[in-house]
Amino acid sequence: MSKLFAAEVVSNTQVAPGVFKLVMCEAELARLARPGQFLNIRVSAGTAPLLRRPISVHWVEGDNLTIIFQVVGQGTQLLAQVQSGGRLDVQGPLGHGFNTQTSGQAILVGGGMGLAPLGLLAQTLHRQGRTTLCLAGGRTAELVQASGGSSLAGLGLPVHYATDDGSLGLNGLVTELLLRELPREAVIYACGPQPMLREVAKLAQEHGIPCQVSLEEHMGCGVGACLGCMCKTAMPQGKEYYQRVCTEGPVFDAAEVVWQ
Amino acid sequence: MSKTMSEINLRVNLGGIELSNPVTTCSGTYGFGAEYAAYVDPSELGGIVVKGVTREIRPGNPMPRLAETPSGMLNSIGLQNPGIDAFIADYLPQIRALETKVLVNISGNNEEDYAFVARRLSEAGGIAGIEVNISCPNVKCGGIQFGTDPVMAAQVTRAVRDNTQLPVIVKLSPNVTDITAVARAVVEAGADAVSLINTLLGMAIDIQRVRPVLANVMGGLSGPAIKPVAVRMVWQVAQAVPVPVLGMGGILTAEDAIEFMLAGATAVGLGTANFVNPAAPREVVQGIAAYCQARGIDDVNKLIGAAWK
Numbered sequence: 051m052s053k054l055f056a057a058e059v060v061s062n063t064q065v066a067p068g069v070f071k072l073v074m075c076e077a078e079l080a081r082l083a084r085p086g087q088f089l090n091i092r093v094s095a096g097t098a099p100l101l102r103r104p105i106s107v108h109w110v111e112g113d114n115l116t117i118i119f120q121v122v123g124q125g126t127q128l129l130a131q132v133q134s135g136g137r138l139d140v141q142g143p144l145g146h147g148f149n150t151q152t153s154g155q156a157i158l159v160g161g162g163m164g165l166a167p168l169g170l171l172a173q174t175l176h177r178q179g180r181t182t183l184c185l186a187g188g189r190t191a192e193l194v195q196a197s198g199g200s201s202l203a204g205l206g207l208p209v210h211y212a213t214d215d216g217s218l219g220l221n222g223l224v225t226e227l228l229l230r231e232l233p234r235e236a237v238i239y240a241c242g243p244q245p246m247l248r249e250v251a252k253l254a255q256e257h258g259i260p261c262q263v264s265l266e267e268h269m270g271c272g273v274g275a276c277l278g279c280m281c282k283t284a285m286p287q288g289k290e291y292y293q294r295v296c297t298e299g300p301v302f303d304a305a306e307v308v309w310q
Numbered sequence: 311m312s313k314t315m316s317e318i319n320l321r322v323n324l325g326g327i328e329l330s331n332p333v334t335t336c337s338g339t340y341g342f343g344a345e346y347a348a349y350v351d352p353s354e355l356g357g358i359v360v361k362g363v364t365r366e367i368r369p370g371n372p373m374p375r376l377a378e379t380p381s382g383m384l385n386s387i388g389l390q391n392p393g394i395d396a397f398i399a400d401y402l403p404q405i406r407a408l409e410t411k412v413l414v415n416i417s418g419n420n421e422e423d424y425a426f427v428a429r430r431l432s433e434a435g436g437i438a439g440i441e442v443n444i445s446c447p448n449v450k451c452g453g454i455q456f457g458t459d460p461v462m463a464a465q466v467t468r469a470v471r472d473n474t475q476l477p478v479i480v481k482l483s484p485n486v487t488d489i490t491a492v493a494r495a496v497v498e499a500g501a502d503a504v505s506l507i508n509t510l511l512g513m514a515i516d517i518q519r520v521r522p523v524l525a526n527v528m529g530g531l532s533g534p535a536i537k538p539v540a541v542r543m544v545w546q547v548a549q550a551v552p553v554p555v556l557g558m559g560g561i562l563t564a565e566d567a568i569e570f571m572l573a574g575a576t577a578v579g580l581g582t583a584n585f586v587n588p589a590a591p592r593e594v595v596q597g598i599a600a601y602c603q604a605r606g607i608d609d610v611n612k613l614i615g616a617a618w619k
């Protein structure tokens with residue numbers, strides 16, 4: 051069950067140009083958070099910006115939770131200015147996260163800031179003793195490491211990299227790394243930009259591999275009340291309907307998603 | 311002599327509905343009642359107004375449906391809902407179990423739809439009243455067109471009035487030149503109360519994509535940005551009609567809510583505030599009581615329209 055917390059900010063550090071890692075301390079929240087879930091954070095005590103910012107949980111260690119975010123607008127700019135020792139108005143944990151009750155090898159595929167939620171997932175799978183392979187993509191080595199790549203490697207998990215500029219691993223796309231691994235008995239967990247997720251979903255379908263994708267969407271309420279953050283999904287019979295990214299998601303079965 | 315909080319009467323009567331305090335939540339922002347129960351116990355609220363229901367299932371509008379604007383937000387949800395039959399079967403039982411007064415917001419394409427949904431809800435029972443949405447800006451058929459024409463607004467109100475014994479609250483659109491004309495028309499047609507304001511029609515353009523932000527192009531503006539407009543309209547309507555006003559539009563805090571009551575609202579609704587601060591409804595109830603206590607006011611009803619004199 052989600053709640054409102056006044057979480058203590060432990061640190062807020064710029065880890066790459068425009069990318070911040072914020073650690074907060076809140077024991078109950080840390081205990082409740084599951085992989086793929088998000089926090090709805092109030093970034094301004096006033097009315098600008100008005101809405102909370104949904105940001106996934108990257109890491110949990112003891113009573114501490116870490117989020118990683120990129121400064122893209124007014125909200126994240128304010129969040130970047132939050133000082134350690136202060137309090138953060140956090141609503142969470144929210145959303146339907148990754149299902150880790152799966153079998154076979156886990157292949158984690160992350161692109162850009164989409165690497166962040168894979169951290170807590172990797173922690174959980176690692177604790178379960180699951181064989182896990184991480185595929186991490188992004189623009190540069192620095193950004194891939196900052197947005198979550200270094201956390202995955204820190205767990206001792208095998209990580210293969212792909213970068214747009216070739217500064218780390220393959221000079222190309224993370225989906226090319228995935229293709230090299232297929233076919234195999236596995237389950238895919240993916241988070242990243244829509245074109246990447248669409249391609250991952252397509253590869254998973256072609257190879258008959260179960261695949262869970264974590265989607266990103268602008269949100270109004272974050273709790274399923276406003277119906278503002280919808281994802282078009284398809285029933286097996288082909289009938290399409292909208293599901294809430296904040297409630298039925300953000301993690302969906304890739305086969306259900308109707309890609310735009 | 312100052313009163314203790316418990317000595318202050320917070321009960322108000324909204325067109326025949328006894329509310330334990332003047333604070334409610336607005337339709338479309340509070341889901342079907344359970345979504346926010348983790349933050350505020352519904353029993354602490356005067357009432358809740360649940361998401362708009364129509365005769366048939368509505369898939370809602372394409373994405374994007376939201377755009378954040380200065381101190382506000384635009385939405386174009388498109389009345390997504392499961393339809394009245396599924397609502398009664400799948401949602402009403404849990405709604406009835408909530409220990410607060412529940413109003414169900416209804417919409418339709420024509421008078422027959424409104425009459426049908428009102429009748430079905432009355433037969434199903436277990437709710438405190440019906441809020442008639444004649445002001446949704448986000449659907450092609452029905453909604454706002456009824457709310458901008460006093461004659462059509464009265465016809466829809468009459469259709470609902472003739473099909474239910476429940477208190478009928480008509481939700482007015484601010485997208486009109488003279489809101490008092492529509493208010494008078496629906497009251498003459500049998501409305502027990504009016505609620506206002508619904509969202510203001512607006513839009514935003516993404517200058518990078520060179521396209522409207524919302525897939526539906528236009529949407530309804532809500533949040534603190536619209537509060538002064540709402541206070542003005544509550545002021546006008548409360549003095550123009552003999553029925554109670556449920557005031558809403560950008561209320562975030564108790565101070566905002568008190569302003570609406572001083573303008574003439576009998577009760578207030580919190581909408582977008584829930585997104586910003588899920589604990590806001592409780593804080594507003596407490597803040598209204600504290601204001602009364604600080605000023606030695608023993609009955610919250612004394613705030614209603616107090617600024618007129």
